[in-house]
Amino acid sequence: MIIGIPKTTEAGEHRVSLTPDVVARLTKEGHEVVVQSGAGTAAGFVDEAYEGSGASIGDAARAWSADVVCSVSFPSEEGASHLKRGAVVLGMLQPLDEPGRFPALASTGVTSIAFEAVPRTTRAQSMDVLSSQATVAGYQAVLMAADRLDKFFPMLTTAAGTIAPSKVLVLGAGVAGLMAIATARRLGAIVSAFDVRAEAAEQVQSLGARFVSVEMEQQDSSATGGYAKEVAEETQAKILAGLAKPVAEADVVISTAQIPGRPAPLLITRQMVESMRPGAIIIDLAAPTGGNCELTRADESIVHSNVTIEGPTNLPSMAAGDASRMFGRNALALMKLFLTEEGLNIDFDDDIIEGSVITHGGAVVHPRVKALLDGGGN
Numbered sequence: 001m002i003i004g005i006p007k008t009t010e011a012g013e014h015r016v017s018l019t020p021d022v023v024a025r026l027t028k029e030g031h032e033v034v035v036q037s038g039a040g041t042a043a044g045f046v047d048e049a050y051e052g053s054g055a056s057i058g059d060a061a062r063a064w065s066a067d068v069v070c071s072v073s074f075p076s077e078e079g080a081s082h083l084k085r086g087a088v089v090l091g092m093l094q095p096l097d098e099p100g101r102f103p104a105l106a107s108t109g110v111t112s113i114a115f116e117a118v119p120r121t122t123r124a125q126s127m128d129v130l131s132s133q134a135t136v137a138g139y140q141a142v143l144m145a146a147d148r149l150d151k152f153f154p155m156l157t158t159a160a161g162t163i164a165p166s167k168v169l170v171l172g173a174g175v176a177g178l179m180a181i182a183t184a185r186r187l188g189a190i191v192s193a194f195d196v197r198a199e200a201a202e203q204v205q206s207l208g209a210r211f212v213s214v215e216m217e218q219q220d221s222s223a224t225g226g227y228a229k230e231v232a233e234e235t236q237a238k239i240l241a242g243l244a245k246p247v248a249e250a251d252v253v254i255s256t257a258q259i260p261g262r263p264a265p266l267l268i269t270r271q272m273v274e275s276m277r278p279g280a281i282i283i284d285l286a287a288p289t290g291g292n293c294e295l296t297r298a299d300e301s302i303v304h305s306n307v308t309i310e311g312p313t314n315l316p317s318m319a320a321g322d323a324s325r326m327f328g329r330n331a332l333a334l335m336k337l338f339l340t341e342e343g344l345n346i347d348f349d350d351d352i353i354e355g356s357v358i359t360h361g362g363a364v365v366h367p368r369v370k371a372l373l374d375g376g377g378n
Helices: 020-028 047-052 060-064 077-082 099-107 129-148 175-186 200-206 233-249 270-275 315-335 351-356 367-373
Strands: 002-005 032-036 056-058 068-073 088-092 111-114 156-158 161-163 167-171 190-194 252-255 281-284 301-304 307-310 357-360
Touching: 002 060, 020 032, 020 047, 020 315, 032 047, 032 060, 047 056, 056 060, 060 077, 068 315, 088 315, 099 111, 099 357, 099 367, 111 351, 129 175, 129 252, 129 281, 129 307, 129 315, 167 175, 167 233, 175 190, 175 200, 175 252, 190 233, 233 270, 270 301, 270 307, 351 357
Parallel strands: 002 032, 002 068, 032 056, 068 088, 088 111, 167 190, 167 252, 252 281, 281 307
Antiparallel strands: 111 357, 156 161, 301 307
């Protein structure tokens, strides 16, 4: 099989889908790998490193016309024009956020596989790009906050007196949230966290943070693949009331709560921002889906009532080297499900394949994406 690695052209995107160590494993197994010239440069992987791993360097047309195209994001217009019928395209394709793009992709005759749709099961953990990239985002969010905050994270005893530690509140204790908690703790902050899922309390406390309890019925996420789900209006009001005091007391709030295929839940109102001390920071990782803060604007830095609200949409790209290494290993694990000595085998009896294929045979086949296209929601 010929595997293509195209260069991502989106502004601010520095990651590459496969790194030289992964390429070496693919070429050792007899696959031909074509890397678009400069595809990995921004992540610290030069063309010579790929050639040393057995790949050949080509232009965009060669990379996009491969039997299997591994891309960080949805194919560009130029990239899609080179796709060949029967090929497999995999990447972070945002099927639930932008379903309208998939009929055109289906018309090219490719089988598209979205990492976002990979089931969150034990067997699929090695393929979980969302978790690996969320790990990077949670880490980078804390560093961004520490860089912008007007005080130290740890308590310091100095000749000029004792400096009190910063208070960090993390909203949402998924992968990104837990990494944010761990990173803020390593930097010496006093950390607390909130999540609607019942199992989150133990996870938060295991990292040495305090769990913020709100008078509400906690969710059992085992039935929703580990994700939180939307809450009723009454529960939403209880959450906002319960978070008002912790938000007001925080020097830093890092919000990570998202619901697949839905707008991000509102957790921080304008009034809550106005209750925070001047100089406080909010890092809203839910900015791509509307933000957890009422004032968040994607990829903008907003100052309101002397509080800074950051809405980054691609923090993993700030650590593109390690983010790409993890992405590539996830991609390799997924490709092993359909790469065989005889060729491509898209086996819909495999639960991971069935759950993650969006287009196949010229049509959109994923049930949730089809429902969205038909106007039926999720």
